[in-house]
Amino acid sequence: MGKGYYISKHLATAAMVLAAIALVTIIALSVVYNREKSKNAAKFSKATTLPVFPTPKTSNEPWDKYRLPDTLSPQYYNVTLWPRLVKNANGMYIFTGISGVMFTCEKKTDLILIHSNKLNLTVFKGHHAKLTGLSGVTAPAIKTTWFQSETQYLVIQLEGKLKPGKDYWLYTEFTGELADDLEGFYRSEYMENGEKKIIAITQMQATYARKAFPCFDEPGMKAVFHITLIHDRGTTALSNSQEIKNVIIDGMAITRTIFGPTKRMSTYLIAFVVSDFTYIDVRIWARKKAIEDRQGDYALNITQPILEFFEKYYNTSYPLSKSDQIALPDFNSGAMENWGLVAYRETALLYDPRTSANGNKQRIVTVVSHELAHMWFGNLVTVKWWNDLWLNEGFASYVEYLGADYAEPTWNMKDQTILYDLQSAFAVDSLTSSHPLSRKEEEVNTPSEISEMFNTISYSKGAAVLKMLSEFLTESVFAKGLSNYLKQFAFGSSVHSDLWEYLQKAVDQTPGIKLPYSVHEIMNRWILQMGFPVVTIDTRTGNVSQKHFLLEPEAVVDRKSEFNYEWFVPIKWMKKGQVQDQLWLLQKSAIHKPMKVSKNEWVLANLHVSGYFRVNYDLGNWERLLSQLESNHQVIPVVNRAQILDDAFNLARASIINITLALRTTKYLLHEREYIPWEAALRNLNYFFQLFDRSEVYGAMQAYLKKQVKPLFEYFGTISSNWTTIFMSHIIALSLACSTGVEGCRELTRSWFKKWMQNPPNNAIHPNLRSTVYCNAIAAGGAEEWNFGWQMFQKATVAAEAVKLRSALACTKVPWLLNRYLEYTMNPEKIRKQDATSTIGYIASNIIGQPLAWDFVRANWDYFFKLYGTGSFIFSGLIRDVTYRFCTPFELSQLKRFQKDNAETGFGSGTQALQQAIEKTTAKIKWLEGNKEPVLQWFLSESA
Template structure:
């Protein structure tokens, strides 16, 4: 039986109501439910004895039997709202469900043992039938191994014969929790409660989240991506609710208080894509023949038009992918549903895509342009999965980048198609590249495709859902397209998807089809050899170029250079100067220095490598070339491509962190920002200044650094202040991004004009309850107003948070509440995260991460995480650990972190904690070596 889990008092009441009101129709329900079980014995079976079955040598399922199809019946005796007040003696009720499944399978290797996954389910009966003879095969024993392999092991009295067709029928019960895995309960409030404690507006729904290995929590199944099958599903649920699943509805029967919803057969798919929802949600329909597209959400959100934007762009993105891949979308319908509670942001279930509300709902006049961009990107990402992941699936989880890297990369093209003003190919890859670089500069990173034998445990699998898989995966695919060029790349994709439809593949299959695309387009590249160096090895190289001698070399880039590494990559090098651009990349394939004549520059000229940042590597130059590049940036920056202006900043700062160049070089690169108005260079600079802030905001470096940033950002801030007075925003999307960043940097650095503007606008909102702050600027204006204010401003923001159901506004206010400088208010806010009535559990980790960004908040958050790790780790432990430890730079903090690693059950956070330990060691040494140099530089730059 599954372990007990606490849920809210409202859910407990609903459960008691359920047990009272269900009695009248229970006899009819039992008869009908048993009829669905068909050949299963309607009387309770005797207890099947457990055995000491020897498990297979790995955590993987044996390949002796292969599933073909499932018949799944699930019954949920659960109400979606409170019907009446019921006295409850215990607030810790749980909610159960029951079901049965019949699995049709083929035996491919003679065996008398069936291994199947089952977790947190009580399986009461198992029967096996020979479909060739219609005879039953007796079960001798059944044993569960939840603490080890999560296998249900079924021993038979006689062997299954190779080539035979069989069926396995199982009866089981399980429990619904509120933990975001498997089938779980989500809750929301419809409208505004009439008084504190009023539960009449509370609503509940049942939803699934089965990736990567949680379908086994819903029904016993062969829960591995290669074990694809067809699913035939019937859901028995309360009459007033609607059930959705992967496939369209086939038939609905209404009997008393119950609704039987039978769905059509799904395509052949992996278990992690199995999904359903039971709710009272409503939908916005959109037309895209012949696919029926519906976007579901809370009735209040649908009525307010918050699903309209998603409904408008979904069909356009589907059409784009169909034309790009030359394969039609494979189902008759596509449902999307916005959920109050979901971790992660979205899940690509075939035909029923689930989203966090903030990832799908857009409110005109309340949501920012950045949120609109995010919604479009996430929808495009999930729709890309309908091909990459759903139609063609990785063979095992170590190949996860085949779906996540591809969906991340391809989604940018789809967004550029439906929203060309977003300029996503530049914007997205700028952030993806720098995010991947940061993590991949540590020895505790991992290869994009780790060895299969290293990814066996549940924690191993979950830990792969990280920046390396998503961001590095996208970047190396972008690099491959640059090398092959688009026609060959797209041709390879089309063949890969066509030939492996409804099947599984690995990276070798992908390289095979990419090679065919390359050969057909006369591209002289050994694809497998080139890509294996980027997918099978940890990290990335730094390329060093001397423009005086023409020497070029590569070396593994690491923040901790004491780590010895002999790794070598096939590196595509493309260079440019004022008068020259390489027509195609040239490969550097050796660790030994080489002399390339084309890299020699005459005195005073500059040379730039990795043009437009299409390669996954950093570049360092001889001092003369760095000086020439800096001079060009300060005199006429437009001659250097925008993406390279961004990357020169990022490379210089990170080369300094690795002690390859002097930190003063990195700081000198930022001087040109005084006249820069484009978003990407500023964004890159602030990402990197953030590291210096975190290392030195507890020292005397902080003051001069703030003064320098105020002077640098003043021009950018005043440009938008003069043109819009911050009551309006520019028309151009990227200029809107620049304006938002200008407000962020100006207010954070204490520019008086910005601080006064934020206090004035927020004060007007408090005074007359009319919010004139543009949605683009609310995030940072709210933050500055709360930071500069006291209890009155904080309480006002909290009251606004409680009274709104708008997802975007809640996000801005959650962040603002963490900006206060009052320690007691931060402690109060941390306490609120433990109360689901105040803060949903899915948002708790985000809030603690935000609080940790300030000096005072970081100490509070670190203590809080350790005190409440079990609760907080459900909502994204990797982000939480990264945020709260990013300032660690003392021996005491290192010791505390090492003690945390030793004393706590970290689960999937194990790798990120090890990365934090490694980064803290690097920080300690870097701070001790660079504090005086930084202080002198900032004081000299701001002396006048």
Template sequence: MSVIPKTPSNLMSKITEATKAITLNASDIDIKSAELIIGNDTVAPIGITYSNQNETASLYFAKELPVGDSALLTMKFSGELNDKMKGFYRSKYFTQSGEERYAGVTQFEATDARRCFPCWDEPAIKATFDITLVVPADRVALSNMPVIEETTSSDGLRRLRFDRTPIMSTYLVAVVVGEYDYVEGKSEDGVIVRVFTPVGKKEQGLFALEVATKVLPYYKSYFNIAYPLPKMDLIAIADFSAGAMENWGLVTYRETFVLVDPKNTSLIRKQSIALTVGHEIAHQWFGNLVTMEWWTHLWLNEGYASFVEFLCVNHLFPEYDIWTQFVTDMHTRALELDCLKNSHPIEVPVGHPSEIDEIFDEISYNKGASVIRMLHDYIGESDFRKGMNIYLTRHQYKNTCTEDLWAALQEASSVPVAEVMSTWSKLQGFPVVSVDAIQKDDNKMVLKLSQSKFTADGSKPVEDYTWVIPITVSTSKHPDKIAKTFLLNKKEMEVVLDDVGPNDWIKINPGTVGYYRTRYSKEMLEKLIPAVSNMELPPLDRLGLIDDMFAMCQAGQTSTAEVLKLIDSYRNETNYTVWTAITNSLSNLYILISHTELMDYFNIYGEKLYRPVADRLGWEAREGESHLDTLLRSLVLSRLVSFRCKDVINEAKKRFRNHIDGTASIPADLRSTCYKAILQNGDESNFNEMLKLYRSTDLHEEQDRISRALGSMSDVVLLRKVIDFAMSSEVRAQDSVFVIVAVAVNPKGRDMAWQFFKDNNQKLLEQYQGGFLLARLIKYLIENFASEEKAIEVEKFFKTKQFSGTERTVSQAVETIRLNAAWLQRDLDSLTAYLTKQ
């Protein structure tokens, strides 16, 4: 296979400065020859040098190139079809008969187009691309644009010339060559949409096709700008490091993020696929049509697409109640990371490619989306849409920085957007709003508010900022309505609330829209507790309350036992997302308790808490039950298995046996629960039985489920076998990380997994080549320790071993270890007293 660049004469560029050298980005590229055509002259370089550190190639000429002349640079070069899942790489797959084959795939974001062809590989240096591929006759070949010419040579190879792309950044160029089936549709606005799947699995592309064909016209209407390309291809790639990549007109996906098997795909996975398709297609406008000037402004791409994906799924699937899930999936995860001293602002200066890889994190995505959601709420839907259209229209096919976005939204809304939002994009962290209420008369309440930077450990912040915070308030008079909105733009403020009596409760940040924590006075909190018990408070407010309280607990501003007492008021809870928030908080507590002798007591506490909702839902889905109840059943039964609840484990085991012998298949939503029940206290025969199940399926999602469940085993010898399995050729490189992580987050495997990493760090470094996967592995391997000794050990190890692109991840994880240690030391006695009474 070869890539033949086509360079028409009208693409010649001007020489703007006198120079004897031309430097381009190139990595793992060997330039065989080069020619520079200037007017009627052709000049060859006298030498070519490469810089591995800077990932560049420099062409040197004998004479200075004349300023003002037009020039055309042509090169012949060769490169490596690598196994690194970046640049131009090969992706292994198996035919239906079991034969091993490879597809050629590109993944260029952030700085890997330079691994495929020499170029100026920066987002602001845009160009059009004319791509020609020469491929075997029986292979599917795709790129950003449709094929406009196809010829076949005498040796049977096909030569495909693709239409010229719009002007775009190098990181969005894409090529895929392999064997695929596809399903095709057309959006109502006339865009051809195809979803490419492994051969024989095209029906698994139908759900993504349905979403994509509906999303395109929705975004066209929402942004009031049409999708600018004639086609939209989505393709499932077997070996793929991220979840998906928004290449213009050819979006690539990990198989588990685009393929839906009606019998074997869980509801939570299907929901995730809808969000991912919505996210990547949003990028066709945010990122592709309008691109950030430099990676410092990455959040303009990722924060916006992460917000808009929820808009889209809410429009297509209102039954998902997706905005409630936004808080646990996006908002809370951002807050947890952003309160660390080793967090970073949304906008962060970056230089070397390894620094760029590190900011593809919960700050750029989740905090970005959460801040946009807060702004959307503050200026209102109509002005927000108007501002989006101004921004996209004004800057289409160009590059922007954050201030361009604020200017467009300000123009649309007449609200001082830049003044309100600059603190959120430029400052690290977020505020905690402390609030007290004083009754003035029977019908008037004075709120006393103050703000300071929230720190995970409760320490006084080194730099305490003043944010401009949009504050909203609701009361028991109208729980679902906003009683007052105002800006808290100084350290302290008093606000009068009318129509509030002495027995009324007051909720700050209703809907958990504002990106801040709230700390209530004791009296205000006591009035809110009954509203939680009787579910008078809306779900997002019940969720936000428990989430804030657990954060205060970690920071040492309230005791863990007090928060567990607050959880008692949630025993009547029926909402899936609220239970997700409780589960996330208890999972953090589980890490601490795993370092103590309290686990049996904690399991008793957990069983008592989750049992009523499990009894209500049962094991069987009811006809017409809500989407959220299906998700809740899976969550609650899984937790009860983790809490060693005997009858739930026995039922899960029985269902697993029926599944294995073909009597009754386990619904996809409950498989992880049943697999964990078998493996949790399982022996080698259970391990081998699960490996057999893994080998019997070719559905990536099912293999993923099984391999992660293996990490729940209690026998350290077997857990080591799980890691060996993860590192074998049976598990794809992008999946093996998550199998090792499943072992590392298991208290029984924590020390062993860390030792494995130390012993095999060079092998792992070579396998994952830095970037996202390695950072994710390191994070979960080390952040669940809880002693100063471990913090020092980890710090020493990473001082002697350099893993480029993981420095911030290591700092954050070490900080988390120390937080765990302080939390445990502070609360162990009161926690012991509380749990032993249970």
């Protein structure tokens, strides 16, 4: 039985103290509230943040460091919060709170550092906290307290020393703003039945728990939490644990909801919600209207099978007594794995079959599976520090497809990992500005640096590398090692080497599993150095070699690697359709005689795309693979067809193979009907669209793609009933056919949209076609079509429908409409704060909107940085989106000027994204110099 199931004796002592405190909680909170009301109104009425205490500046002191010292260990919290869902006299939404934490002194110290950010702490006899010794221990008196703003600490200096092995109780009272900043304890607003509703919700990851109550806010500092929420009658309070008591306060229109003690857990997983939401069992919570419309039914139907799958997969029972999932109108992340109270954007949990597309359903099953996977991996066992974040997120990103496949076995979900993880990771990890999966702890300190870790590398590369590990260990050995790892570290924290140790034990206990090196030695090369190899196979000699793959081959890699950018590479492969024995590439190059083949045979490496590497061949083998694709492409597995396309285009971008060879991989698409290869092709061709849609290459490229997609368009037009049969690839067919001008496509979408405008209730467009139809019709129309789309967006009661319309509105070709739309992103009444950056990204993807979006972001940089830059996960996407099309020396000079002009403000969690934008633009400029003309000539010859 894992550590943390029961409260120990010293926690029980604290519990008795808390019982006494609970009796006066309401009175104390009321006093705090009234005290704050009587303070200078100017403090709150005009300020955007609450006032802070003076911050003495002293270099190299403990309070100047972002990591907590190892002197104190939290054991138990008691937190009572009272959110006010109406404005106070100064026009602000606030919450009041009381918090106590029992901690053990590990090393003698006269200093307490506890995280606190943007909280007004009550002053007791000149100090901002009360300290009490437990079990007969006398606590030293507090000498002085202050707030250290940069490192976000409440600093408490003591007159004497705390004693090692002894327990103490730290008590604070505070007031905070219930802001709409999507961080910590915040408010969300929405309209329902013409009435404005306010709810209080949380997002603590990664460093926002300190905005809700003072706490030791590091993932490795786990503790037990007792949460109490005071709230208006008629509202419901939720938290991580099941409520154990609900008390209506006599004489006051409020209720006190007391929740049972949590398991031992990290602060970033704490959650609470006060709302008038309702639910359906298991429990899926959402707005009343959404539940009435049965939008939670699909999530309800898949939750139990996914939980059952993970219980079997981990060989460990679900760790908690309850499982709540809640859909929120305003939420920064896509979802958050709060233990026992998982929070989602509405698009990630709610599904309405009348308006939601098949793609929306697929998103829900993968996101739900991802978050429920965290209930064990990430929550039960947590990383000690954020430098190992990939262990949490990479793992959940890998197994989400296993859980989704179990819930929806006919969807072939496992194959989609190559699109949404492996190929996405390749795009970032081929830059010199990438970083290792597991960074050094000293590289990840500030909240901005922590937020930067929530990126494609941690999620997608982490998933791809763990999938590779599972493949060469076998899934059963991998799962066995995981199960033992979870049992050993339950309710605690770990580092990546702990996982390697338990996977190695599983290998050692399994006959027939032979590895060339230990799991540690193999995997450390994949996680402790950035990048990945391109494996080159010469089928004339059997020589197999590896080299660090970079999009800019001559770029200088500043980050040193103890492994010299060499990997231990597991290679699964086939020879002319026959699967061969796996081999390992353990050095720069080696001769593998089985890979030497005759002229009528071909070799395909990285079978089923099980490994995290690209593959190149000698020219003869490339030619034979192309011939096989054109004669009978189905001999090659579907995911490997996508791999060939993606590898070829990126090898050409890196000047390893000729660009015309890469373009030739698309010729067989005339015969392709599967979604994954088409999606892989379009991602790479979209890169070409971005490069060439302002040059003479664009016309010839359009003509070629029109010829290639026409058979697919006609095929699905023939076999589907009015284009409503659900095939992912027929959405591609419709979208690409319209964008390239296939006869009848644009007319079809415009006619559907026109009929919808004439009679919205009766002429609704099929959900699977809406994204394409909305975009094409708005692009072809003017203000009338745009304004109608905007009206439908404002009326949308299903979040997935609102997203389709919000994206489509960016498709217009009318500049003044795009500029007006950009201005809307700074008005939360029109575009929610959670959606502002993605809306700008949609506009930037429009060739006409891109320069407008770039100018807009530069002109309002201070605003966006203040709102999103210091800790938001989505901020890096804003920089990426508005610079994605950059490929000229002038645009590069603009980027560098932007970097220089805003150096003082900074780039926060977008710092790395800006570096990557400069690197990508530099590489494109150089590539275009030698490849633009050959590309033009090839498209001209093939489109004739």
